[in-house]
Amino acid sequence: MGKKLLLQNDKIPGIDTYEVYRQHGGYSSVEKAFKMTSDEVVEEVKKSGLRGRGGAGFPTGMKWSFLAKPEGVPRYLVCNADESEPGTFKDRYLMQRHPHLLIEGMIAASYALGANTAYIYIRGEYFYIVNILEKAIEEAYTAGWLGDNIQGSGYSLNMYVHPGAGAYICGEETALLESLEGKRGNPRIKPPFPAVKGLYACPTVVNNVETIAAVVPILNMGGDEYAKIGIGKSTGTKLISASGHIKKPGVYEIELGLPVEEFIYSEEYCGGILNDKKLKAVVPGGSSVPILPAELSLKTPTGEPRLMSYESLSEVALLAVVCWDQAALL
């Protein structure tokens, strides 16, 4: 079994409620963060080697350290829950089953960034998850993890959910910010980058759902320990959305570096191709990535096993695996 850092409590009934989540160690990363300075939290994330889980793979700690900090200007954390790349559904799964994991990660991340307001921008098609998040946020306020002077730390944070309304482009962070400001989701010209002028022209970090959730295990175990998991510069674990002509579609947490072949054929993951047909092709990201024919899906051009990492599948977003069997028309 591969290591699980996000979905280890996936089978526990009621893990979506505050009470059960807290009983299983929930919110301990925030307690840990409050014993550190905000810069120390950023440092842990840098050490972890965490890279953006929205597809681009940019180092998260570095993105955080770019945040401008002018005196008297508010900063924002915005969670990108717009998950609209065809074939991806791992953020939906995470938010639906583990809403408090996202909220916990957002509190720790907001503390690290010195943000006192955080928004979760979620695609409008996921309206039923808006209900789930609203309920979980309410629970977090009631338990004193949100609002003024959180757990007596002196740190205050308000968190809100904001639904989109159907626009693929709003997954791009500057378009998302336009949309959050109540405008058409047209991307902005960069620079300035959101870290300098983001939401309401204030310094802003936009991070994917899973990226923010990963901050929780990173703080709990320490950045150095997290960095030992995975392969090379692809550290940690990753949620993969698996769909198409496979026996067991779903969301799986893998250690980065797992061979693609093992992911597709092992019983622990996809369980092989539907009806035991021959694999024809794999879409190793969303629909925006190249389609890899079977031979290049499992092996690299030099014959090495293809690994699930940012390097081995470079230039493709490592979000999803959509398998096509031999019968599918391409």
Added chain:
Amino acid sequence: MSEVKFNDETLAVVHNLMRRYPEGRHKSALLPILHLAQAEFGGWLSPATMDYVASILNIKPVEVYEVASFYSMYNLNPVGKCMLEVCRTSSCWLRGADDVIRHIEKRLEIKVGETTADGMFSLKAVECLGSCGTAPMMQVGKDFHENLTLEKVDELLTQFTNEDKHSRYCDANTYRKN
């Protein structure tokens, strides 16, 4: 249609939503308020509805029109009570979305983009809704109906016909009373 005006309960929610954003940035609440307006006023955004939303936010009507016309979830023309949104993107297509769409077209005697003569159903083909692991699927209001078979589609259509309700993405209870 009755007068375009939120009831007191929904209006309180609307004002709560506006307070989620900093002073002077309440236009941010436009998208969630348009969703509420569409849900309350017949499933689409008429010019009168959009003008009303503009008046609440104290912005120009054109600022509402330009936003409403950008996003695919806002209907700018009347639709059926029940909007069937069938995903047709890759994973759903691989698992039989075409059959689902053809089946609905045949049963309701409409094409994608049309509404039944009795005003009960509209059929829309949409892009990926993040339900690829449970394909094929369709969204009706905020509900996802997954792992569809043609039998299951038939059952759902019968159920919706009997319920005779508007499909909605949200209502006044969607949001926390902050």
